Amino acid sequence: MxxxxxxxxxxxxxxxxxxxxxxxxxxxxxxxxxxxxxxxxxxxxxxxxxxxxxxxxxxxxxxxxxxxxxxxxxxxxxxxxxxxxxxxxxxxxxxxxxxxxxxxxxxxxxxxxxxxxxxxxxxxxxxxxxxxxxRKLERAHQQISDQLETTASNLRLAAKFQKALLPTESATIDDIRFESMFVPCEVVAGDFFNFFKLNEERTAFFLLDVAGHGIPAAMLSFTLSHVISPDPFQMQGVVMGHTTYGYLDFTNPMALAGRLNQIFEVRSDGQQYFTMVYGIIDKAMEEVHFTQAGHPPIIYLPHDAPPKLVGDGGFPMGVFPDTEFEVYSFPFRAGDRLFVYSDGVTTCFNPKNEPFSTERFMRILDKHRKAPLREGLLVTKKELHEWRLSDQFEDDLSVLAIERAPREDDRDGPRAVDLAELD
CATH class of the missing domain: 3.40.50.2300 (Response regulator)
Structure with missing residues (x-):
């Protein structure tokens, strides 16, 4: 033409x-x-x-x-x-x-x-x-840019919702102090943790880590956060004496872990699974009872003794239907601390491909044992950044730190703890 x-x-x-x-x-x-x-x-x-x-x-x-x-x-x-x-x-x-x-x-x-x-x-x-x-390419590019911005905006909103589901960084239930650190490696994370009061003597806590990163991990983490963290109205039955909510027995770590494994194994393709520590602090018995599903061991830090690892791993959730989960116990008395964390902390690699390591993490916590609980977490975060030489991490970083408040008559002097009880 x-x-x-x-x-x-x-x-x-x-x-x-x-x-x-x-x-x-x-x-x-x-x-x-x-x-x-x-x-x-x-x-x-x-x-x-x-x-x-x-x-x-x-x-x-x-x-x-x-x-x-x-x-x-x-x-x-x-x-x-x-x-x-x-x-x-x-x-x-x-x-x-x-x-x-x-x-x-x-x-x-x-x-x-x-x-x-x-x-x-x-x-x-x-x-x-x-x-x-x-012009067609420009329009297509603009459409893609708009879609990416929409996705980014939705992810930011999802991250905001996810963070809102987490407990506050500092909280206290009776004489138990909770502090936390949460550093997603992407906009949304596969890590989640929480704690809640079961009754006047017992308080529950957990930390889970969904395999993988990004949106798929975050979606499962979001689902788990609702399943494992009942709201106050849902928890009234537990406080009044009933031991279960829905299909989960929050007062029995082993039963809860087994039920969760059954629920999510039938929904899993073998590629998506999660690790978890679920524990109960019994103030009357001055003990912690917990079950571990493929998760790093708890770091137990008595107020007057070196830190020690408790737990030996186990299998993750959602992989094998008939997995049996063990229950571990250790004393948790006035002035004692414990730390539950995701493996993103200890396996954080530096430019030489060396892991941060559990030992290095324990040394930091031990060094700052007399300082406020939050200080150990802040120092750990700083050390991780310096170790990584970057603000970007390959995995989500989560730490839940718990401290039993010292008794008034124990504040001025050390108290012996029989670590043989841990063996």
Whole structure:
């Protein structure tokens, strides 16, 4: 399909009329201008992308018109054929440098004119195709950018909701102090932890770590957070003496772990699973009872003895349907501390591919045993950043720190703890 309009610029009436007639016979609509100034005014108001202009004209010659067209930011490409009586190579070079696409020597041969115009027509059609494709790509890119921004916005909102589900960083239930650290490696995380009061003597806590990262891990973590963390209204039955809510017995770590494993094993494809520690602090017995499902051991820090690891791993949740979970116990008396954490802490690798290690973590906690509970977590976070040499981590980092408040008569002196009870 031919172009609809061509602007011809010729100061001599007769050659202008001949050129206009030839182009009209080829099927083009032709607009004529007597010089470059008139042509420039037309280009400001008319949609034209093909110009045939004489070189020598008053007011504004063809060379200057070419330069002005190329310097102006038109929304379309304008193809220019420069008519000249000159045949000198230097003149042709000057025309090309000014922005002309092609040349014709006057007087115009009708056959040559047709060939030159058709060639320019093909160039403009190709250019239009490229422009259309570019615009399609821009629209597609914008759509993708909008979708990415929507996704990012939704992820930020999901992260906000996820963080809102977590307990406050510092909390106290009776004489038990809780502090926490939560550093997702992506916008949303697969780690989750919580604690809640079962009755006047017992308080439950847990920390879980869903395998993988990002949205899939976060979705399972979100589901688990609702299953394992009943709200206060749901917990009224437990406080009043009933031991179960729904299908979970929150007062029995082993039974709870077994039931969770059954529930999520039938929904798992073997690729998505989670590890967990679920424990109960019994104030009357001054003990902690917990079950461990493929999770790192608890770090137990008596107030007057070195830290010790409790628990030996076990199988993760959602892998084997008939897994039996053990219950571990250790004393938890006034001034004692315990730390539950995800393996993202201890397996955090530095640029030399060396893990942060459980031993290094325990040394930090031991060194700051006399400081407030939060200080040990803040130092740990700082040490992890320095170890990693980056603010970005490969895995989610979570730590739940728990301290039994010292008794008034124990604040000034050490108290012996029989670590043999842990063996």
């Amino acid at each position: 031919a172009l609809s309009r061509i602007l011809i610029v010729e100061d001599t009436p007769f050659p202008r009329a001949i050129l206009q007639r030839q182009l009209q016979q080829m099927g083009y609509e032709v607009i004529a201008a007597a010089d470059g100034t008139e042509a420039w005014e037309i280009l400001q108001t008319e949609t034209i992308n093909f110009v045939i202009t004489d070189w020598l004209m008053p007011n504004m010659n063809g060379l200057e018109l070419c330069r002005r067209i190329r310097q102006h930011d038109f929304p379309r490409y304008i193809y220019i054929i420069l008519l000249t009586a000159k045949g000198d190579k230097n003149d042709l070079i000057a025309g090309l440098e000014a922005g002309a696409d092609d040349f014709m020597v006057k007087p115009c041969n009708p056959l040559e004119l047709k060939v030159k115009v058709l060639a320019g027509d093909r160039v403009l059609k190709y250019e239009k195709t490229l422009v259309d494709q570019h």
